[in-house]
Amino acid sequence: MEALFTSISTVALAEMGDKTQLLALFLATRFASKSSIVLGILAATLLNHALSAWLGVEVAQWIPESLISWVVGLSFIAVGLWLLIPDKDDSEENNVMKYGAFTATFVLFFLAEIGDKTQIATVLLGAHYGSVWMVLLGSTIGMMLANVPVVFAGNWIMDRINPDLTRKLACMLFLILGGITIATPLLQ
DSSP states (O other): OOHHHHHHHHHHHHHHTTTHHHHHHHHHHHHHOOHHHHHHHHHHHHHHHHHHHHHHHHHHHHHHHHHHHHHHHHHHHHHHHTTSSSOOOOOOOGGGGOOOHHHHHHHHHHHHHHHHHHHHHHHHHHHHOHHHHHHHHHHHHHHHHHHHHHHHHHHHTTTTTHHHHHHHHHHHHHHHHHHHHHHHHHHH
16 A cells, blocks of 8 residues: 555656646647547556556566665666656647547657656655556556646646646655665665
């Protein structure tokens, strides 16, 4: 359950102000079918984060156990510091938009997630917890918690959320996770 709750909270916080959240807002202004956008986000997240969590679990098996807490812990800290850099909406309107809300959302969201903070976080969570399913479930819930409200009430929500404070809170959470991950084997 720890993997589930940690995945939900870290991914939801890391997604605040992220380029994929800005993409969700952009898509919500372009398409009337909000449910198709939500389903596209869900499908893209499930595929991307399943691969990411699996990769994290697999990579962790190749790293010596004595180093895994250091590698994962320092990676959590690096992602935390990376969160302090605000994302910009770099989505381009291209030919995929002509295929409708679901397809456009699925393709653009999946591509935008490649190498994104939340994808890297999912890889690290998979490596840390060794559980593809709990991390996948948690990271997907976290993504949906951060993006579904934006699809339905984007401008209203974005006007009321302080993105700088949210990024700082997410940074602190990742720094704490990194510190705990490094310290836990040392305290045993």
